[in-house]
Amino acid sequence: MSDSPSLCLLMLAGEGPAGLALNELRTLMARQPYIVAADGGANSLAELGLTPHLLVGDGDSLNERALAACRAAGVGFTPLPREKDFTDGEAALSAVLDAGCRNFAVFGALGGGLDHQLGNLLLPLAYRERWDSVTFYGEDCRASYCFGQATLYGAPGDTVSLLPLSPAVTGLSLAGFRYPLNKATTLLGQSLTLRNELSAREARVEFEQGIMLIIHYPADSA
Amino acid sequence: MSDSPSLCLLMLAGEGPAGLALNELRTLMARQPYIVAADGGANSLAELGLTPHLLVGDGDSLNERALAACRAAGVGFTPLPREKDFTDGEAALSAVLDAGCRNFAVFGALGGGLDHQLGNLLLPLAYRERWDSVTFYGEDCRASYCFGQATLYGAPGDTVSLLPLSPAVTGLSLAGFRYPLNKATTLLGQSLTLRNELSAREARVEFEQGIMLIIHYPADSA
Numbered sequence: 001m002s003d004s005p006s007l008c009l010l011m012l013a014g015e016g017p018a019g020l021a022l023n024e025l026r027t028l029m030a031r032q033p034y035i036v037a038a039d040g041g042a043n044s045l046a047e048l049g050l051t052p053h054l055l056v057g058d059g060d061s062l063n064e065r066a067l068a069a070c071r072a073a074g075v076g077f078t079p080l081p082r083e084k085d086f087t088d089g090e091a092a093l094s095a096v097l098d099a100g101c102r103n104f105a106v107f108g109a110l111g112g113g114l115d116h117q118l119g120n121l122l123l124p125l126a127y128r129e130r131w132d133s134v135t136f137y138g139e140d141c142r143a144s145y146c147f148g149q150a151t152l153y154g155a156p157g158d159t160v161s162l163l164p165l166s167p168a169v170t171g172l173s174l175a176g177f178r179y180p181l182n183k184a185t186t187l188l189g190q191s192l193t194l195r196n197e198l199s200a201r202e203a204r205v206e207f208e209q210g211i212m213l214i215i216h217y218p219a220d221s222a
Numbered sequence: 223m224s225d226s227p228s229l230c231l232l233m234l235a236g237e238g239p240a241g242l243a244l245n246e247l248r249t250l251m252a253r254q255p256y257i258v259a260a261d262g263g264a265n266s267l268a269e270l271g272l273t274p275h276l277l278v279g280d281g282d283s284l285n286e287r288a289l290a291a292c293r294a295a296g297v298g299f300t301p302l303p304r305e306k307d308f309t310d311g312e313a314a315l316s317a318v319l320d321a322g323c324r325n326f327a328v329f330g331a332l333g334g335g336l337d338h339q340l341g342n343l344l345l346p347l348a349y350r351e352r353w354d355s356v357t358f359y360g361e362d363c364r365a366s367y368c369f370g371q372a373t374l375y376g377a378p379g380d381t382v383s384l385l386p387l388s389p390a391v392t393g394l395s396l397a398g399f400r401y402p403l404n405k406a407t408t409l410l411g412q413s414l415t416l417r418n419e420l421s422a423r424e425a426r427v428e429f430e431q432g433i434m435l436i437i438h439y440p441a442d443s444a
Binding site: 086110113114115128166179188192217 | 349401
């Protein structure tokens with residue numbers, strides 16, 4: 001690609017988009033994202049009448065319908081070996097990062113086995129220097145990585161959980177939340193910032209050091 | 223407690239035990255564990271005809287049947303305030319750690335919201351110095367924390383995933399696996415050690431630095 005796409009829609013091979021994820025996917029399509037499927041992720045796309053621009057994987061979770069749709073759309077597919085020391089999801093993310101994409105909307109990360117789900121959620125952290133934003137979409141929530149600053153838009157009453165994913169998060173301030181914080185410290189594993197609520201339409205998360213995963217459950221998606 | 227119990231069975235308020243988790247719970251009962259319920263975890267126990275020795279929580283996920291069973295068994299329950307800056311699960315874990323328990327079999331950690339599930343799995347890391355072993359049981363897998371050495375018992379063909387939960391894991395060697403490793407390094411988020419397989423009835427994991435969550439899917443539990 002000579003021009004890097006501004007947004008990559010990465011479809012992993014977990015649970016296909018439903019509920020909030022499906023709504024958000026439809027909205028994101030208007031931004032003409034670069035669509036990448038990790039193996040069976042192409043099955044979920046085919047069910048929505050979509051084909052990826054790029055298909056990466058070993059083919060072992062790909063169904064006939066998706067493969068036929070990709071072929072008909074002229075999407076090249078060279079299966080990776082099945083015996084390899086990385087997942088299809090990592091191969092797909094790595095390929096798009098090589099193409100210069102820095103903003104990711106990730107679908108199909110949840111569902112499937114616990115190991116796949118955790119692996120998918122943590123995967124971007126192995127490539128931290130190479131992207132600007134990653135948001136995962138699930139049936140009732142969206143989850144975004146935060147490295148110090150985030151503004152959340154929602155409705156008062158929305159549940160928001162913040163999970164530390166570094167050994168510590170320091171200087172943490174929350175505004176626009178029912179339980180605000182001012183320069184607090186929280187540790188990996190602590191539940192201090194779980195199950196907070198928005199108290200305003202716009203809320204602010206700021207911290208000095210660390211990594212958090214912000215999980216937002218919009219009440220209107222229930 | 224004058225003598226600290228050797229094993230604590232901690233029942234959280236997620237998905238009640240089924241499949242592998244239910245089998246393992248029945249086996250563990252023979253060891254007469256100290257049983258602790260975090261709020262609605264007592265509901266899952268009541269369905270199995272069990273009552274906890276200790277019930278900790280704010281009561282908002284506890285049903286009448288479980289509460290009645292606890293009262294009948296003489297289990298004291300002083301509800302925590304609903305507005306608090308930690309989860310019922312953290313309160314329960316903390317209470318048992320204060321009682322000197324250092325080995326935990328955790329049920330009900332999975333299912334429920336993504337934030338609860340991640341929060342439950344990461345929770346022990348906030349108290350790392352105060353326990354020796356933590357194993358989570360799910361319907362088709364068990365997941366244990368490892369800080370450098372573990373021996374796994376299973377059958378050739380069992381799927382085993384190892385997830386780094388520290389920024390890096392160094393000097394990682396795997397023996398008794400289909401894809402062995404010798405003094406390798408892997409990073410948080412990397413999929414190098416996902417979806418390996420046992421090649422023997424006994425396998426060995428060793429590393430020099432870091433934290434891993436080992437998720438074992440015994441083929442015979444499927």
